[in-house]
Amino acid sequence: MTPTPEADLSTEQSQAIAARVREELARRRISRQHLADQARISISTLEKALAGRRPFTLATTIRLEEALGAPLWTPVRAAPAALAGLAPEALGAYSRAAVAWLEGEYLTLRPSFEDPAAVYAYRTEIAWDEASSSLAFREAARQDAEFTQKGMVSLSNQSGHTYLITNEQGQFRLIILGRPVIGGEMYGMLTTLQAGHGSHLTPAAAPVALIPLRRVAEPTFGRIAAGGAHYDDYRATLARVTDKGFARFFAG
Structure with missing residues (x-):
C-alpha cells in the first residue's frame, strides 16, 4: 500500500x-x-x-x-499473500497474530542518568507497522524530547526475549526485555550512549521496566526525585529488575 x-x-x-x-x-x-x-x-x-x-x-x-530532478524512492511492492503479516527473519519471523498481545502503550521506567537516585519515566507505544511488516516502537512524553527514540521490535523464539532496536546511521540503542509477567510488565536492560558535555558520548547501561499504561492510575512522566508522585512505586518497580533476576550488572 x-x-x-x-x-x-x-x-x-x-x-x-x-x-x-x-x-x-x-x-x-x-x-x-x-x-x-x-x-x-x-x-x-x-x-x-x-x-x-x-x-x-x-x-x-x-x-x-x-x-x-531525480528519483529518490520507489514504492515497495506488496508482499505475497503467504508473507503478509509476517516479520522479516532477522526480527524473528513472527506473525502479527502471534504478537498482538505486545501492542499497546507502556509506562517506561529507568534510572535518571543525571541523578541515579531519581527515576526517569516516559511513554512507549508498540504497534504493527505495515510498511516494514513488523512491530515498531515509538517513545513519547520524554522530558529530553530531542533524544526520543523509535525503531523496530525483534522477538526471539529461542530465548523468549523482546528487543527494542534503534538504528540511526549505524548508531544503535538496545532494550532487552524478559518474558512478560502475569500483569504484562516486562523487565530488562537498556544499553545506550549517555550524552555528556559538548559532543561527548559514553556507553551506558541501566535497568528498565515497561508497564502496560492501562495498569497505572494517573501516571507521572519526566524526572521524578524522592518525594515526587509515584516515586516509591517507580523505584520498587525498577528494583525488581535485579531482585528478580531479569538482568544482571557486573562491574570490574
Missing part, C-alpha cells in the same frame, strides 16, 4: 532516501539550504530527516525529487 502524502515512510525507506539525497548534494556540490529552498521545505525539516531524527514523508520526498 502506498502511503498518503502526510504519512511517515518506514525507517528503512527514510534511510535509503537520506543516502540518495546526500549523494546528490555531494555530486551537484550544492548546499542543504539551497536544496531546502528549491524544494520549498524548511532547512530544519531537511536536517532532521537526513540525520535520522525524523522520518521522511511522501510529500517531502516528492518535493525533493522535483527540486533535484
Whole structure:
C-alpha cells in the first residue's frame, strides 16, 4: 500500500532516501539550504530527516525529487499473500497474530542518568507497522524530547526475549526485555550512549521496566526525585529488575 502524502515512510525507506539525497548534494556540490529552498521545505525539516531524527514523508520526498530532478524512492511492492503479516527473519519471523498481545502503550521506567537516585519515566507505544511488516516502537512524553527514540521490535523464539532496536546511521540503542509477567510488565536492560558535555558520548547501561499504561492510575512522566508522585512505586518497580533476576550488572 502506498502511503498518503502526510504519512511517515518506514525507517528503512527514510534511510535509503537520506543516502540518495546526500549523494546528490555531494555530486551537484550544492548546499542543504539551497536544496531546502528549491524544494520549498524548511532547512530544519531537511536536517532532521537526513540525520535520522525524523522520518521522511511522501510529500517531502516528492518535493525533493522535483527540486533535484531525480528519483529518490520507489514504492515497495506488496508482499505475497503467504508473507503478509509476517516479520522479516532477522526480527524473528513472527506473525502479527502471534504478537498482538505486545501492542499497546507502556509506562517506561529507568534510572535518571543525571541523578541515579531519581527515576526517569516516559511513554512507549508498540504497534504493527505495515510498511516494514513488523512491530515498531515509538517513545513519547520524554522530558529530553530531542533524544526520543523509535525503531523496530525483534522477538526471539529461542530465548523468549523482546528487543527494542534503534538504528540511526549505524548508531544503535538496545532494550532487552524478559518474558512478560502475569500483569504484562516486562523487565530488562537498556544499553545506550549517555550524552555528556559538548559532543561527548559514553556507553551506558541501566535497568528498565515497561508497564502496560492501562495498569497505572494517573501516571507521572519526566524526572521524578524522592518525594515526587509515584516515586516509591517507580523505584520498587525498577528494583525488581535485579531482585528478580531479569538482568544482571557486573562491574570490574
